[in-house]
């Protein structure tokens with residue numbers, strides 16, 4: 545385990561198992577549809593690619609890059625860094641997120657895609673940290689409900705580090721508190 549990690553919260557095996565379950569539910573729901581799967585960069589990259597291999601229905605993929613954190617702190621401002629290539633008008637959209645924390649990122653994206661005329665927008669998040677919620681939004685499909693700790697690994701970062709850890713871990717407070 546990386547020295548900066550206090551505890552492994554979800555192991556590779558636990559994540560694999562939960563992704564099988566989540567993908568099964570989505571596959572049943574979207575069997576006769578052709579949704580656009582939108583991955584929210586950068587954090588959701590690993591979750592999305594691991595889920596995509598398990599989703600057994602016709603789909604398209606696109607990427608959106610939004611950012612709102614400075615280190616471990618939410619700036620409160622969601623910035624659209626890079627937009628989709630696709631038109632979401634009339635489409636069923638599945639947003640893939642790594643984590644719902646304050647909820648601002650997901651709320652912003654759901655509203656953006658609805659404003660652009662999406663037929664439906666659902667959210668699929670690997671992690672949900674409900675104790676930190678600041679705006680009203682719920683994940684439609686959630687992998688794990690987490691404690692109120694700063695998490696890294698499996699795509700999640702602190703200052704763009706630790707994304708490559710194969711598990712989700714709790715970052716030692718000493719690393720980010722000063």
Ligand SMILES: O=P(O)(O)OC[C@H]1O[C@H](OP(=O)(O)OP(=O)(O)O)[C@H](O)[C@@H]1O
Pocket residue numbers: 584585586587588610611612613618641642643644645646647648649650701
């Ligand atoms: O619910 P919220 O408080 O909005 O937090 C969740 C968002 O924060 C992180 O992204 P970040 O802005 O750090 O960008 P990144 O994905 O590039 O790391 C994470 O990947 C989510 O997208």
Ligand code: HPA
Pocket residue numbers: 613643645646693694695696700701702
């Ligand atoms: O716990 C977290 N870890 C990494 N990035 C995040 N963005 C929101 N919450 C988190």
